[in-house]
Amino acid sequence: MTLNRREFLLKAAALSGAGALFMMPPDLRALASTGAAGTTGRAGGMARPVILPDARKVDSRLGIDSCIWNWRSDADPNGARPANYYEASLSEWPSFASLPGDLTCDVVVVGGGLLGASTALHLAEAGVDVVLVEKDNLGSAASGRNGGQMTPGLARWKASAVAESLPPDEAKRLWRFVSVEAMELVDQIAARYDLDCDRKRGHVTAAILSAHMGALVADADARRALGDGNVSIVGPNELQEYVRSDNYRGGAIDAIGGQIHPLALLRGLAFGLVELGGRVYEGTEVMSVKEAVDTTVVTTPFGRIKARRAVVLAVHASTFRFVPGHSTTLPFFTYVGVTPPLPTDLRDLMPADLPVYDTQLQIDYYRAVRNNRLLFGGEGTGSSWSVKEVNRYLRKRINAVFPQLANPELEYAWGGVCDMTLHGAADCRRSGGKVPVYMVHGWSGHGVAQTVRIGKAISDDVTGRNDDFGMLTHIDHAELPLGRHLAPVAIPLMKSALGVMSVLKPGSLISF
Ligand SMILES: Cc1cc2nc3c(=O)[nH]c(=O)nc-3n(C[C@H](O)[C@H](O)[C@H](O)COP(=O)(O)OP(=O)(O)OC[C@H]3O[C@@H](n4cnc5c(N)ncnc54)[C@H](O)[C@@H]3O)c2cc1C
Numbered sequence: 001m002t003l004n005r006r007e008f009l010l011k012a013a014a015l016s017g018a019g020a021l022f023m024m025p026p027d028l029r030a031l032a033s034t035g036a037a038g039t040t041g042r043a044g045g046m047a048r049p050v051i052l053p054d055a056r057k058v059d060s061r062l063g064i065d066s067c068i069w070n071w072r073s074d075a076d077p078n079g080a081r082p083a084n085y086y087e088a089s090l091s092e093w094p095s096f097a098s099l100p101g102d103l104t105c106d107v108v109v110v111g112g113g114l115l116g117a118s119t120a121l122h123l124a125e126a127g128v129d130v131v132l133v134e135k136d137n138l139g140s141a142a143s144g145r146n147g148g149q150m151t152p153g154l155a156r157w158k159a160s161a162v163a164e165s166l167p168p169d170e171a172k173r174l175w176r177f178v179s180v181e182a183m184e185l186v187d188q189i190a191a192r193y194d195l196d197c198d199r200k201r202g203h204v205t206a207a208i209l210s211a212h213m214g215a216l217v218a219d220a221d222a223r224r225a226l227g228d229g230n231v232s233i234v235g236p237n238e239l240q241e242y243v244r245s246d247n248y249r250g251g252a253i254d255a256i257g258g259q260i261h262p263l264a265l266l267r268g269l270a271f272g273l274v275e276l277g278g279r280v281y282e283g284t285e286v287m288s289v290k291e292a293v294d295t296t297v298v299t300t301p302f303g304r305i306k307a308r309r310a311v312v313l314a315v316h317a318s319t320f321r322f323v324p325g326h327s328t329t330l331p332f333f334t335y336v337g338v339t340p341p342l343p344t345d346l347r348d349l350m351p352a353d354l355p356v357y358d359t360q361l362q363i364d365y366y367r368a369v370r371n372n373r374l375l376f377g378g379e380g381t382g383s384s385w386s387v388k389e390v391n392r393y394l395r396k397r398i399n400a401v402f403p404q405l406a407n408p409e410l411e412y413a414w415g416g417v418c419d420m421t422l423h424g425a426a427d428c429r430r431s432g433g434k435v436p437v438y439m440v441h442g443w444s445g446h447g448v449a450q451t452v453r454i455g456k457a458i459s460d461d462v463t464g465r466n467d468d469f470g471m472l473t474h475i476d477h478a479e480l481p482l483g484r485h486l487a488p489v490a491i492p493l494m495k496s497a498l499g500v501m502s503v504l505k506p507g508s509l510i511s512f
Helices: 005-016 026-034 114-125 159-165 168-192 211-225 262-275 316-322 387-401 448-462 468-473 483-504
Strands: 070-072 103-110 130-133 200-206 231-234 251-259 279-281 288-291 296-300 303-313 330-338 356-358 364-369 373-381 412-420 427-430 437-441
Touching: 070 387, 103 114, 103 296, 114 130, 114 262, 114 448, 130 262, 159 168, 159 211, 168 251, 168 262, 168 448, 168 468, 211 231, 211 251, 262 279, 262 448, 303 448, 316 412, 316 437, 330 387, 330 483, 364 387, 373 387, 373 483, 387 412, 427 468, 437 448, 448 468
Parallel strands: 103 130, 103 303, 130 279, 200 356, 303 437
Antiparallel strands: 070 412, 200 251, 231 251, 288 296, 296 303, 330 373, 330 412, 356 364, 364 373, 427 437
């Protein structure tokens, strides 16, 4: 499908129901009609991201936090930093320049992960003059480093918790939002912008104890009560049609979740944003956000940006920097590795090609990616593990699940930072000022699809289309005083406590 810029804008506007061209500020309308390059912080047009047949051995062009790392088995330890699997398996991608100086716009989105990019894209589709600023590069943090598994729920908040916490109609509405709507939105965006993200539908939760089957049935039943009949329960023999490991006693098959190449999705969102004239600035760290009478002002080392309508903090585990008072989240580190192409055909081990989570306290999750490689993730730690520890841990876990693979090496491994709330639901807030500040954090290790959906909800809130974001702000969160500072101690303590609980209540699904 090839569209010129004007056709593209009209199509996006029609599909988003926004009448985008007519609501656009005059400078963007002029861009749309002339087909001139957008004010993207760099010259020239922008190509869609392309997923390569296999990952290459390349150095990373992404800046990353000093507390996380990428490793590749044959990379020169004294050389440049290797790319992680996702970056290495995508076509070349340009960087965006830093903020050139002071400017004014309708909305500033801070943070170039899935949440920030989705919010900015939806605002641009609605004709809002939006600027996206990122301190490193788009996809430098969790959105370019996660497991790529798409599961329903508000982060870790499952159907039963939603049903217990809210009146029935609100629970149904919230569940639909974080399940069907979240998954469908990802698919709609991919279709709208003709993106290839290796999106596949279907997801397996495999029970490591027979006692966990009751909890899987209860969760499927809670989903059904909320109007979602997309999950079915299978016994140990039927599970073999999905995953051939002796570790499991049965499982749940979810028809709407699945998997995706998360960095391809993120770059696809950015592609759409730039096509619509949204401005993106990388290497631009936001130092402060201040609400004044008629504007909210974002300060960076290169200048100030005045927002006329809203500021969106999509900075995930860094949100604590901008939130006064006690935090509601604890940061933690978590890890992913990818094997080289394997001699055993992974379709023999995962015949349905669906990604798998298990039900352990410290879950294993895995899926096949291009060229018969296995992507495997797990663990959550209070302090960052070394490459050696991660290699040892992930290889041990792969061997425990699939001894048939004869203990494969890892070719890529990396760490990432997440933050968690006490009950596992993402914490969504909006300040009460005239030019409000929105923020979402506490993803609790989940959120690939939900970041995209919540980004749309923020955009809809700014443009007054609906109150979906308001629904999310009503969820209560416990404060975790000093959570950030205590994480290296609190995370292991919490895991020990959860471990004791899982022994005392073997039928409960308790996972970190
Ligand atoms: C290793 C790992 C595995 C995971 N696996 C899964 C999975 O399989 N399935 C799933 O659903 N979820 C998974 N997650 C969670 C998921 O990745 C996150 O929920 C999601 O990516 C959060 O997106 P985000 O845009 O809010 O945050 P991020 O992707 O972290 O983006 C935040 C951005 O803000 C930028 N930023 C921070 N501070 C500033 C500042 N002051 N100024 C400007 N920019 C700033 C950062 O550089 C970053 O790019 C995983 C996470 C990790 C780390």
